Amino acid sequence: xxxxxxxxxxxxxxxxxxxxxxxxxxxxxxxxxxxxxxxxxxxxxxxxxxxxxxxxxxxxxxxxxxxxxxxxxxxxxxxxxxxxxxxxxxxxxxxxxxxxxxxxxxxxxxxxxxxxxxxxxxxxxxxxxxxxxxxxxxxxxxxxxxxxxxxxxxxxxxxxxxxxxxxxxxxxxxxxxxxxxxxxxxxxxxxxxxxxxxxxxxxxxxxxxxxxxxxxxxxxxxxxxxxxxxxxxxxxxxxxxxxxxxxxxxxxxxxxxxxxxxxxxxxxxxxxxxxxxxxxxxxxxxxxxxxxxxxxxxxxxxxxxxxxxxxxxxxxxxxxxxxxxxxxxxxxxxxxxxxxxxxxxxxxxxxxxxxxxxxxxxxxxxxxxxxxxxxxxxxxxxxxxxxxxxxxxxxxxxxxxxxxxxxxxxxxxxxxxxxxxxxxxxxxxxxxxxxxxxxxxxxxxxxxxxxxxxxxxxxxxxxxxxxxxxxxxxxxxxxxxxx
Numbered sequence: 001x002x003x004x005x006x007x008x009x010x011x012x013x014x015x016x017x018x019x020x021x022x023x024x025x026x027x028x029x030x031x032x033x034x035x036x037x038x039x040x041x042x043x044x045x046x047x048x049x050x051x052x053x054x055x056x057x058x059x060x061x062x063x064x065x066x067x068x069x070x071x072x073x074x075x076x077x078x079x080x081x082x083x084x085x086x087x088x089x090x091x092x093x094x095x096x097x098x099x100x101x102x103x104x105x106x107x108x109x110x111x112x113x114x115x116x117x118x119x120x121x122x123x124x125x126x127x128x129x130x131x132x133x134x135x136x137x138x139x140x141x142x143x144x145x146x147x148x149x150x151x152x153x154x155x156x157x158x159x160x161x162x163x164x165x166x167x168x169x170x171x172x173x174x175x176x177x178x179x180x181x182x183x184x185x186x187x188x189x190x191x192x193x194x195x196x197x198x199x200x201x202x203x204x205x206x207x208x209x210x211x212x213x214x215x216x217x218x219x220x221x222x223x224x225x226x227x228x229x230x231x232x233x234x235x236x237x238x239x240x241x242x243x244x245x246x247x248x249x250x251x252x253x254x255x256x257x258x259x260x261x262x263x264x265x266x267x268x269x270x271x272x273x274x275x276x277x278x279x280x281x282x283x284x285x286x287x288x289x290x291x292x293x294x295x296x297x298x299x300x301x302x303x304x305x306x307x308x309x310x311x312x313x314x315x316x317x318x319x320x321x322x323x324x325x326x327x328x329x330x331x332x333x334x335x336x337x338x339x340x341x342x343x344x345x346x347x348x349x350x351x352x353x354x355x356x357x358x359x360x361x362x363x364x365x366x367x368x369x370x371x372x373x374x375x376x377x378x379x380x381x382x383x384x385x386x387x388x389x390x391x392x393x394x395x396x397x398x399x400x401x402x403x404x405x406x407x408x409x410x411x412x413x414x415x416x417x418x419x420x421x422x423x424x425x426x427x428x429x430x431x432x433x434x435x436x437x438x439x440x441x442x443x444x445x446x447x448x449x450x451x452x453x454x455x456x457x458x459x460x461x462x463x464x465x466x467x468x469x470x471x472x473x474x475x476x477x478x479x480x481x482x483x
Contacts, residue, residue: 021034036071040063043056047080074097075105075108078093087112087115101129107143109122110122110125110126111151114151119148123148138171138173141160141163141167145164146177154184175198176207178190188215188216192216203231206242210242210245213229213246216228217248222252225245226246226253240270256284259279259282259283272303273303274304277300278310280296281321285317285320294325297314301318315341316338323361328359328364351385353386369390404425404428419448419449419450420445420451424456426456426457446466457469
């Protein structure tokens with residue numbers, strides 16, 4: 001079963017009765033006889049929900065004692081070894097199971113093959129098994145596909161999905177499988193097609209609403225993404241994933257106050273989730289609550305463990321917060337941590353120029369320029385790009401004279417320039433009071449279709465079309481329209 005199916009089963013009265021029987025016998029010291037499958041379910045509950053391996057091991061040890069040849073507890077034990085980094089022991093248990101055609105044995109063997117970079121062999125193993133299966137073939141194909149999804153092997157997962165569609169084209173789980181695969185591949189429009197079918201059948205499916213929110217968010221349609229989270233929360237107001245998505249969408253919409261309120265709620269619901277604190281730090285920093293942002297990202301750093309997938313974001317956010325606090329040397333140390341976590345120590349040019357940003361933010365222009373020129377010497381093939389990127393960082397912190405000097409030099413040296421160079425030059429010249437130069441560069445930016453021109457001048461000239469910007473600027477400076 002998929003993980004979320006397991007978790008739903010643990011909420012069922014049937015399982016709760018099994019768990020109560022087991023825990024009562026354990027607490028009173030009484031002997032108990034239970035089916036191997038029930039004891040394995042109890043072990044999985046302790047491992048997945050309670051996250052207590054000692055309790056899980058007690059339950060599975062009893063299962064193996066009572067049913068030494070049963071498949072389910074042996075599979076559980078093998079998976080424990082596999083997940084703890086002992087694939088040889090896991091394979092040994094797998095090989096020793098008498099019923100090698102059992103679906104869980106096949107799934108475990110396939111997973112071990114994928115982990116050893118034998119993905120094609122794993123797929124062939126399961127495809128061969130499908131030809132022999134006569135009962136519940138649809139479920140077998142569905143679960144086979146999810147083994148590959150779990151390891152982001154979406155091409156093979158899609159092959160199984162196509163197989164499933166041939167025998168069950170109108171099955172809800174077929175649509176669910178395609179939606180999940182297409183989301184993983186970044187094919188969001190295709191995913192939305194299958195999600196629409198799912199929601200037509202089951203408009204109360206929170207998973208489908210959450211996936212729809214992800215798809216629309218990936219497509220940049222934040223209004224529809226937000227609407228999807230509202231539908232999900234109407235079904236289950238405290239659904240953690242729905243709240244996470246809604247908060248993230250609010251962040252993208254620069255609605256930091258509402259996002260912060262939601263992250264506070266999430267922090268109360270699940271205080272050990274490092275991501276909640278990290279994203280809350282983004283909202284707080286955007287609200288200029290710098291000290292609170294520091295406390296939030298520090299909590300994220302404290303809570304994150306070796307399995308946390310986004311250490312880079314924690315380190316980069318910590319650097320940004322420390323920079324805003326004026327703690328330059330500490331900020332630079334965290335940038336180094338982020339670089340190491342992202343590249344494993346390899347030196348790769350990052351066009352965000354985070355070190356330049358820290359120096360510029362803290363009025364250390366000479367240091368910022370030294371970093372820019374140092375990178376140009378280190379990466380000579382990208383020197384002109386680095387010079388442009390450096391100028392854009394300095395522009396963000398209003399070093400207009402330096403920006404004009406850099407971009408004017410860059411324009412003279414380059415055969416082809418980024419059209420946005422003219423837009424940045426125009427705004428910088430305007431800020432310095434050099435209106436003739438600003439007008440010349442506005443005209444160049446319009447002719448070059450500079451994408452940033454409208455945004456840069458939106459506050460100065462609200463509701464003015466880009467093609468009319470030159471005329472309005474001219475009128476503001478000279479008091480009449482250009483001839």
